[in-house]
Amino acid sequence: MQKPQRHVGHGSRYLLVGLFTAMVSMLILPLLVVGAVASGLTALPVLMKALRHWSEWHRRRAAALLGVDMRPRLAELPRGLGAQWRQLLDDTENRRDLRWVLRHVATGIPAGLAALACVGTAVFSVVAALLWQVFPADEPLRLLGAVPVEGWGAALALGVVQGAGAGALTWWAAPRLARMHARSTVAALEPSEEARLARRVGELADSRAGVLDAHGAELRRIERDLHDGTQARLVAIAMRLGLAREELPDDSGALAKLLQDAHEGAEEAMTELREVIRTMYPPVLADRGLEGAVSAVAAGTGIPAEVKLGELGSLPKAVEAAAYFIVAETLTNAAKHSGATRVTVRLTRQDAALLVEVTDNGLGGVDETLGSGVIGIRRRAAALDGTVLVSSPSGGPTAVTVELPCAS
CATH class of the missing domain: 1.10.287 (Helix Hairpins)
Structure with missing residues (x-):
């Protein structure tokens, strides 16, 4: 536990530094506007990154004063102006930084001035009491607001009283003001629960x-x-x-x-x-990739099969294996139980998911309660946090749609 005098010293220093940085922060928004306009908006992401470092420094100061741990907020810029602007628009922390600038100016200047008044009064009382003779006789030093100092006795007595009062006020107010301002800073910059x-x-x-x-x-x-x-x-x-x-x-x-x-x-x-x-891990998948492996298993299923492949991009190997087995299991079920004469396999990439669709023109009426192969498909998809949708009305057709998350 900190000693009281250290607690007061830390609080006073925190507020006085905050007074200076709050006055500097008054220039931030105009500088952002001028810099963005002068560069044709190309420099705005870089300027916002600089603001993030400025706000994070204040956030660390506030966390240190409160004695809490804070996880740093990343401020790395991606390559390319387009990617930087997408990050700028999507990152809610940027808006949080801008709101903090206004709050810091609105709270840091009054709190810092209050600390400056308390500390300054205490220091002035001591120094002025020792130098009371420097003041002209027709305009003597006045302490406690209006009491003139005309001798050493009055100087020492009034200086001690005024200095003690200002010191007591500093002792009481500085830590409280500092903690209030620190909590305000943390609240402004700390990410929300969402x-x-x-x-x-x-x-x-x-x-x-x-x-x-x-x-x-x-x-x-x-x-x-x-x-x-x-x-x-x-x-x-x-x-x-x-x-x-x-x-x-x-x-x-x-x-x-x-x-x-x-x-x-x-x-x-x-x-x-x-x-x-x-x-x-099927060797055909390792040798020919997902597209070739799916084409091979469709060709050997015994039912005329049409394979439609979109642009799949790079997929995690576990997702590739799951997709292969899902297609293989679905085609096996269709060949054994559906009476289908044609089946269509479609693999597409939708944002951060791989979509696997297998449709046949069979008799339909899939009943998962009888232990059909759909249960195994659901288990494979669930292992990757995927979803399975089965549409199989009596009389057909049967459509199995599986969505597998594949973002990295």
């Missing part, structure tokens, strides 16, 4: 995108290790077992049966391993 929530959502979205990318990379690494390592060793074992079976004489009996079981078990393990690899 802004903090939006920022947190953005951070979580970025974090999730990073996790998805890392997850996709790990799946690809495991797939490569299984494909190039474990699967290759199983193939070698199966080949040796096959060769051993061929070298055995016909009357080997139980040994031949054991080798046969081992050989068949190795081949079954390879089949299961290939299935696991395909369900983790």
Whole structure:
């Protein structure tokens, strides 16, 4: 806990510095206007960045006085004038900075003048009492408002009384005024609850995108290790077992049966391993990308399929894998249960989401309560915070629409 004298000193210094910066801040809005007009509005984003640094310095001072932690507000400018102007118009913190300038001028000057009056009176009382003889006889020093000083006794007595009064007022008022002004500064510059929530959502979205990318990379690494390592060793074992079976004489009996079981078990393990690899991260997706993989699975579905692909851009690997499996599962359901003679697959990018639409002309009537493949589709989409919409009236058609967030 701070000592009282330090508390008073910090408050007085805070207010006096605030008085100076408030007077400087009176020039900010005119400078913004002049700078923006003189540069043809091209310099306004840079000027607003400078204002952000100015306001953040005051925000840190206020937070230090109040003893609270504040998360800094970023003021980085993107490349390109268009991007800078979009940020300028979208960032609510810029409007907050402009409102703070007006508040700082309106509150910082009165509070600073009050502190200056208190501190100045206390200092003046001491200095003037010691120098009372400098004043002319016809205009003597007057303390306590109107009492003339005509001797050392009066000078010391009146100087002590006035200085003590001003000091007591400073002791009481300076910390309170400083904290009031600091709270006002923090309130003006601290993001609102909605802004903090939006920022947190953005951070979580970025974090999730990073996790998805890392997850996709790990799946690809495991797939490569299984494909190039474990699967290759199983193939070698199966080949040796096959060769051993061929070298055995016909009357080997139980040994031949054991080798046969081992050989068949190795081949079954390879089949299961290939299935696991395909369900983790399909090799066709790694080799041909999402567009090629979807075209390949549509071509092999057994139903005439039309694939329509928009401009997808760069997608997280986990989103690509989910989209591939969703298309594959939907096409499998259509081939097995719908009686459809035609299916359309459409992949498009809409802002920060990948839209997957699969429509068939089958009989419709999908009932998810019977354990249809739609449940698996919903689970894959939910893992990425996606949404699934199924329209399947009796008699058809059936349309499955999946939206997968893919912003990074």
